[in-house]
Amino acid sequence: MGVTALAPSSADDPAAYQQVALVDLLDRVLATGVVITGDITLAIADVDLVRISLRALVASVGALVPPGSATGPLVLPGPAVGPLAPADSVGGPPAPAVLP
């Protein structure tokens, strides 16, 4: 069952534009990313936030649209993605939000 190796997305090749699977994206933007302190950290601990988000995500999974018709207004050429990777969510820790 080989690797589904995909060519890196290329700005020169519009056909290579594939939407990133949301699940892969959330692994990265929620679980990682540098934590630069904002003015006030959310009172909710990261872990709690994640759990809450994950529950809500799982609950709404039935409402997901296929990756091709994403709801987001911005569909940018992202990393090329594997085969059928239906979109959706995370497994990791989450979002540190900060605010005033």
Added chain:
Amino acid sequence: MNGTTAEPVPVAPTLGTGVWLHAVVAEVDPASLVGIAGIAGTPVRAVAGAGLVAVVADVPLTEYGEEALRRNLEDLGWLERAARAHHAVVDALARTVAVVPARLATVHRDDDRVVRALAERHDALADTLARLTGREEWGVKGYVVPGATPRVEEPAGGGGAGAAYLRRRRAQLTAREEGQRIAADAAATVHAALAGHAVAARRHPPQDRRLSGAATAMVLNGAYLVERTRVDAFAALAGELAERHPELRFELTGPWPPYSFVAEPAAEPAWE
């Protein structure tokens, strides 16, 4: 993780505008930011400080304030839109310069706070940018292949139907455990081999199948920081490993901005 604020939290926060942090770069040509829409649709801006540049976007606190974020981060539609919009900016930047992506939902009160954060974290940010220069992230996911695990042998033995059932059940459980062990071992072996060809590597937790839609369980969700000049070799290695391990099915994704490698390795526990 975060710092503290010197001032008390206002009981009734006055809503206005906040500053959403997309990423930090060493320097950026302002012209290259033209046309890049930030998280809320307005153009991104560069905020310079301490020899670094934060790429930010103004956001209304009615939607991106603490209260609103708590609510919105649980809304899948909102979260997807935000994640994709944030990623669009980070990805656009990563195509031309080394970036330290900000985690989703890092909002500052104003530019002065952003500059202060840049100054406070200067050394770590500068080190990270240096470490990421010329490198990009690739993902390799491994899924169990049904049928690649050991078959359940029909155990022979005497006794009645009850005894036969118990023997069969025990054999099934043993086979399942064996299958899980084989898949886990293969995932560890593949990860180690890929890590050997990467500057850095880490394993994210396997994705929930309800969310990924995958038909079988994920046993590897690896991220690898690879020299741009060695990406072809890395992809070739992934292909070889896939052939060597038919008990797993692999997917390679990338290039990604280096989201998984901005935190200090010790800062986050590795998933095993």
